[in-house]
Amino acid sequence: MKGFLGTGATFNADVNLLVQLTMGVALLVGMFLARRNRFTAHGICQVTVMLLNLAMIGLIMWPSFRGVIPQLPAGLGDRYYAVATAHAALGIVAELLGLYIVLVAATNLLPQWLRFQRWKLWMRTELALWWVVLLIGLGTYYVWYMGPQGKGAGGAGAPSAAYITVKLTNFEFTPKEASVPVGATIEWVNDAGRHTVEADDGSFQSGTLLAGSRFEHTFKTAGTFGYHCGNHGDPGGKGMSGRIKVTPR
Template sequence: MPQAGFLGTAVTWSADVTLLLEIGMGMGLLAGASLARAKCYRAHAVCQSMIVLLNVGLIAMTMIPSLRHQVIPKLPRKIAKPYYAFATAHATLGGIAELGGLYILLSAGTKWLPEKIRITRYKFWMRGVLILWWLVLLLGIATYWHWNVPRS
């Protein structure tokens, strides 16, 4: 039986931990962006890379299993219901945001990608992914709310 959560909603412990970690990581990315503005580029790179990589683990461990068991079997039939609509929009944009973060990381931090497909407009990509990430975070919070907070 899954352990109950600690935020007082009808939810498992792991969803509460995921929620708090994701909010922390969203704030961490904002802090990392301000490191770049302060020209501390090394600290900026370490901070943003750790968050993008930690998020891969969290998505794989908690979100993909939920999506596979609770959402995908009901699509496309129930897509109009908020429970499924929020989760589907969140997962689709979340996949794009995470891949965007990994693309920046590979372009800026490694020589693994062929030169032709490496990013040149870093600011544009980093700002774009940061904005999309926060939109995904808000959709994740909306998903948590719709899934776990009982309405009277």
């Protein structure tokens, strides 16, 4: 389902963005409550944010990050995967530390040796960390949905359609790079010459294409797939070659 912020993001991503910003502000409000010695209201506020965020992780963030995991660690050189991975890793730390603080502050469940004394230091650390994660989350939203590689961009690399046509001529693929969501089909149409379309990793192979013939392949997993013409190119982007970036939904 399409988002409502007009950025090209999904509905879920837009909901998550607004909820995350609201929660970030709520934590700051909670901090001021503590400063005014309103500790019960402070506790309710911060605990609510912590639990609501668990729900957002389970319902929205984890399902969309799952598609990134098969790309690791190789994909870390790519901004698209790197920013999401940094957000996920630090986010897990922030959420766990938050839950730990809640356990210590609001319950007697933990034994004495697991409890900390320096309240303010821990809570300030957590608040700062949370905001760092939130900012990296905003960066992830930007890269995924608004930046030059993002789904919302209108350039040749934007996966705006679930069906993209790549033309073969002498001796190149146009566009050379395309970005599509998982499940999209790429159609290669040979305008001139004798060519092939071969995945660098061997996952698809067209056989010889004469002028006027076509070949298609549906990408079912996320990742970056290099391909080349068997007659005029080689794996690794040499000669007549191209690249399809398949992004998680």
